[in-house]
Each structure stands twice: as C-alpha cells, then as structure tokens.
Amino acid sequence: MIQRFVVFATILFVHISAVKLEDFPEEYRELMPERVKSLIVGLSSQEQATMKEVYENLHTYKNDQEVVAAIRAKSPGLASKLEQFQSWWSEKAAGLGPEARAYFDAV
Numbered sequence: 001m002i003q004r005f006v007v008f009a010t011i012l013f014v015h016i017s018a019v020k021l022e023d024f025p026e027e028y029r030e031l032m033p034e035r036v037k038s039l040i041v042g043l044s045s046q047e048q049a050t051m052k053e054v055y056e057n058l059h060t061y062k063n064d065q066e067v068v069a070a071i072r073a074k075s076p077g078l079a080s081k082l083e084q085f086q087s088w089w090s091e092k093a094a095g096l097g098p099e100a101r102a103y104f105d106a107v
Contacts, residue, residue: 047078
C-alpha cells in the first residue's frame with residue numbers, strides 16, 4: 001500500500017510539476033520537506049522522461065511490482081532514488097502515533 005502510494009505520488013508529482021521547484025509558490029516550498037525538494041531538484045532530464053513515460057503507461061501495469069520493475073529497467077539510478085525516498089517515507093510513517101498511522105494507512 002505504502003509502496004503504491006509513494007510510486008504513484010512521486011510519478012504524478014514529477015509529471016505535473018515539470019520538476020521545477022521555482023514553479024511552486026514560496027509558501028508551499030517552505031512547507032516541503034528538504035528530502036522532497038532534493039528529489040525534485042535531483043532528477044536528471046532523462047529520469048524525468050522515464051517518470052513521464054511510466055506515468056503515461058501506468059494503466060498497462062498490473063501491480064506496483066511491475067511499475068517498479070519498469071522504472072528499474074529503464075533507469076536503475078532513478079529506481080535507487082525512489083527506493084531511498086520510499087524508505088525515508090516509510091520511516092516517517094512509522095513514527096506516527098496510532099491514530100495518525102491508521103489515517104495514513106487508510107489513505
């Protein structure tokens with residue numbers, strides 16, 4: 001569940017935002033965790049193209065593992081970045097209290 005959310009959210013976020021942090025209003029940039037900013041700014045144009053391609057073909061994948069495998073096949077470096085981001089995201093989720101964690105898991 002968490003993996004699907006992270007992969008989909010990251011692909012959607014990168015695809016929509018065109019990976020330009022400056023496009024976000026300053027007040028939103030201030031709210032973004034540094035780790036998210038680093039991911040956005042750290043993607044190469046090739047990695048952005050890979051994310052866009054996977055996003056456009058998202059309907060062809062049967063499950064999260066196929067999405068991850070497609071990203072890994074097209075760009076091992078991008079897969080590594082996303083895995084590191086997912087690990088960070090999971091750590092943050094693990095630190096939530098019971099009520100917040102239940103909400104997080106439900107979403």
